[in-house]
Amino acid sequence: MGKNKWYFETENSAKQAGSTHTSHSRSKKTSHLPSTFVWESPENMPLPKLMRLVWLRLRRSWVALRFQANRLSFGLFKRKTLVQLCVLAGTGFLLLGPDGESGLLTRGNTPGTNWARETTLDVGVEEDIPRKIKKPKTKKNEAAPVSATELLREQSLDYVQRFSKIAIGEMQQYGIPASISLAQGLIESRAGTSKLAVSNNNHFGMKCFSRNCKRGHCSNFTDDTHKDFFRKFPSPWESWRAHSQLLASGRYAKLKRHGRDYRAWAYGLKSVGYATDRTYAEKLIGIIERYDLHKYDR
Numbered sequence: 216m217g218k219n220k221w222y223f224e225t226e227n228s229a230k231q232a233g234s235t236h237t238s239h240s241r242s243k244k245t246s247h248l249p250s251t252f253v254w255e256s257p258e259n260m261p262l263p264k265l266m267r268l269v270w271l272r273l274r275r276s277w278v279a280l281r282f283q284a285n286r287l288s289f290g291l292f293k294r295k296t297l298v299q300l301c302v303l304a305g306t307g308f309l310l311l312g313p314d315g316e317s318g319l320l321t322r323g324n325t326p327g328t329n330w331a332r333e334t335t336l337d338v339g340v341e342e343d344i345p346r347k348i349k350k351p352k353t354k355k356n357e358a359a360p361v362s363a364t365e366l367l368r369e370q371s372l373d374y375v376q377r378f379s380k381i382a383i384g385e386m387q388q389y390g391i392p393a394s395i396s397l398a399q400g401l402i403e404s405r406a407g408t409s410k411l412a413v414s415n416n417n418h419f420g421m422k423c424f425s426r427n428c429k430r431g432h433c434s435n436f437t438d439d440t441h442k443d444f445f446r447k448f449p450s451p452w453e454s455w456r457a458h459s460q461l462l463a464s465g466r467y468a469k470l471k472r473h474g475r476d477y478r479a480w481a482y483g484l485k486s487v488g489y490a491t492d493r494t495y496a497e498k499l500i501g502i503i504e505r506y507d508l509h510k511y512d513r
Contacts, residue, residue: 370406379511381455389459394477394508398499416448419458475512477503
């Protein structure tokens with residue numbers, strides 16, 4: 216029993232010594248900490264410390280924002296990616312040039328800019344330099360109606376002054392607004408300067424549909440097809456009278472119900488097929504409103 220007692224006492228003394236050592240080490244580690252934790256509110260916090268905390272919070276938010284942006288854009292806005300894109304764009308600019316033809320790769324294919332061939336030419340040897348192929352100019356259609364912007368103001372005003380009385384007389388006799396007749400005469404005859412108006416006295420582009428017409432009755436002008444023939448008149452006034460008679464008969468007679476509404480007349484002429492130009496009504500209205508031709512309808 217004495218030996219067992221000795222072992223038991225020895226073990227207990229060792230445990231007590233270890234616990235004492237542990238408590239001493241813990242007390243040394245926590246000796247610098249305050250005994251109680253004090254919450255420091257922003258109101259009581261010094262200004263430099265508060266600014267530092269705000270700066271840290273902003274920096275964390277900026278890092279989080281950059282992370283989300285890179286994640287959603289698959290890293291497109293990374294500095295390394297942007298540098299690679301700039302290098303790639305600069306390389307393409309040098310190789311292809313600003314217009315796609317004057318770069319390092321395409322310079323030799325451009326006529327007249329192959330510096331390698333120019334420096335190796337022998338004296339007295341001619342080189343076939345490809346020339347630019349000029350597109351054939353389309354012939355101006357003298358019989359096609361024009362818009363208000365294609366007419367000269369002085370010529371248009373002279374034409375209106377010359378034929379305004381005739382237009383008013385035709386309106387009183389056949390019921391066609393004078394503004395419509397004047398506008399048609401302006402755009403069809405180019406203010407009286409077209410070849411059709413000068414050579415044929417035809418101010419309204421009136422065609423000839425007769426199969427057996429007399430000699431000098433009409434002449435050929437290119438309009439819709441190469442077989443278009445336009446009537447000849449002894450004087451411009453007879454062209455005006457034929458135009459009034461045409462609009463007062465046939466499918467055009469129903470337009471009289473519009474009275475002197477020039478807009479309704481313009482779209483009505485387009486609807487019944489007076490001209491093949493899709494913007495014919497807009498051209499008439501533009502001419503009338505530009506030169507105040509509706510004043511002659513009063």
